[in-house]
Amino acid sequence: MRSMLWLFSLLFPVMTLAAAPAATGKHPIAIVIHGGAGTISRKDMTPERDKQYRAALKQALDAGYAVLKQGGKSLDAVQAAIRVMEDDPLFNAGKGAVFDHAGKNELDAAIMDGTNLKAGAVAGVQHIKNPIDLARLVMDKTPHVLLIGSGAEEFAKAQGMALVPQSYFFTQFRWDELQKALKDEKGKAGEAQHDYPGGGHGFGTVGAVALDKDGDIAAGTSTGGLTNKYYGRVGDSPIIGAGTYANTKTCGVSGTGTGEFFIRLDLAKTISDLMLYKGQSVQQAADQLVLHDLVDLGGTDTGGAIAMDHDGNIRMPFNTEGMYRGYIDTAGKQFVAIYKDE
Numbered sequence: 225m226r227s228m229l230w231l232f233s234l235l236f237p238v239m240t241l242a243a244a245p246a247a248t249g250k251h252p253i254a255i256v257i258h259g260g261a262g263t264i265s266r267k268d269m270t271p272e273r274d275k276q277y278r279a280a281l282k283q284a285l286d287a288g289y290a291v292l293k294q295g296g297k298s299l300d301a302v303q304a305a306i307r308v309m310e311d312d313p314l315f316n317a318g319k320g321a322v323f324d325h326a327g328k329n330e331l332d333a334a335i336m337d338g339t340n341l342k343a344g345a346v347a348g349v350q351h352i353k354n355p356i357d358l359a360r361l362v363m364d365k366t367p368h369v370l371l372i373g374s375g376a377e378e379f380a381k382a383q384g385m386a387l388v389p390q391s392y393f394f395t396q397f398r399w400d401e402l403q404k405a406l407k408d409e410k411g412k413a414g415e416a417q418h419d420y421p422g423g424g425h426g427f428g429t430v431g432a433v434a435l436d437k438d439g440d441i442a443a444g445t446s447t448g449g450l451t452n453k454y455y456g457r458v459g460d461s462p463i464i465g466a467g468t469y470a471n472t473k474t475c476g477v478s479g480t481g482t483g484e485f486f487i488r489l490d491l492a493k494t495i496s497d498l499m500l501y502k503g504q505s506v507q508q509a510a511d512q513l514v515l516h517d518l519v520d521l522g523g524t525d526t527g528g529a530i531a532m533d534h535d536g537n538i539r540m541p542f543n544t545e546g547m548y549r550g551y552i553d554t555a556g557k558q559f560v561a562i563y564k565d566e
């Protein structure tokens with residue numbers, strides 16, 4: 225039998241190659257990231273801050289791309305890029321996360337493997353320096369997908385992860401943002417919490433999608449959520465299918481914006497579904513969800529997403545004034561941008 229197979233592959237080398245799984249080890253590599261969408265305009269940005277954001281995006285791209293270039297997996301590349309942004313106080317993830325209504329930092333993150341649809345996520349954690357690393361551990365070491373709050377932190381300890389005090393996440397800028405949001409909602413008629421605050425504030429969620437040498441796609445997202453969020457609120461980022469999704473057959477997606485709308489649209493997976501069941505391109509599908517469905521549901525200024533397909537086609541639509549974003553494509557070209565007109 226074996227010799228027959230050998231003879232077959234000798235006679236029909238192309239056919240057998242075509243029938244082989246995508247994991248050739250020679251697939252073109254690429255990475256795309258975002259650092260949040262929102263009311264980011266040139267007039268509100270100092271040249272200094274503009275430069276800092278671009279440098280930070282570049283550093284995250286380089287960290288992720290280095291993994292891919294060394295032959296590493298897309299999951300590891302996503303994690304490496306996100307970790308850089310979590311550690312950077314410029315972004316609303318890890319250090320520099322926004323504050324909730326009670327003055328705490330509660331972090332959410334998710335990661336997904338597009339080859340087998342395995343995923344891991346954490347929500348509402350308060351003492352995890354790099355929530356993306358904990359999300360990865362949930363995926364790798366438990367039969368579960370999403371762990372929350374103190375349970376997630378118990379699991380982190382059991383895995384030997386050091387916890388950090390809340391003070392680690394503090395930045396004056398985010399604290400001032402909360403004070404402003406609290407002041408703005410004071411004096412509003414009725415129960416302020418029903419007039420949902422936070423939209424438009426606290427942008428800076430981070431995300432990444434990577435494509436590795438085996439043609440495998442992974443996606444991840446990490447965030448502090450929305451400034452002044454209430455009562456253990458969880459956004460779209462750790463909800464698989466809403467703010468984070470990956471399927472190597474279609475694309476990887478990471479979203480950023482007012483999470484409630486992303487959850488209600490199941491935005492990330494719907495992009496994948498349009499490709500899978502309707503044969504749409506990544507461009508058509510991502511634009512449909514972010515520029516049309518999201519706008520129809522919540523209006524403009526609701527967010528954006530990054531998406532990349534199996535061939536490395538990248539789309540980064542947003543309906544806000546700006547989105548911190550960048551990629552290194554399959555040709556090795558690097559691009560970093562902030563505003564709409566770039």
Ligand code: ASP
Pocket residue numbers: 260261426427428429447448449450458459460461467479480481482483484
């Ligand atoms: N999508 C995040 C959330 O709703 C926030 C953001 O992306 O700015 O938690």
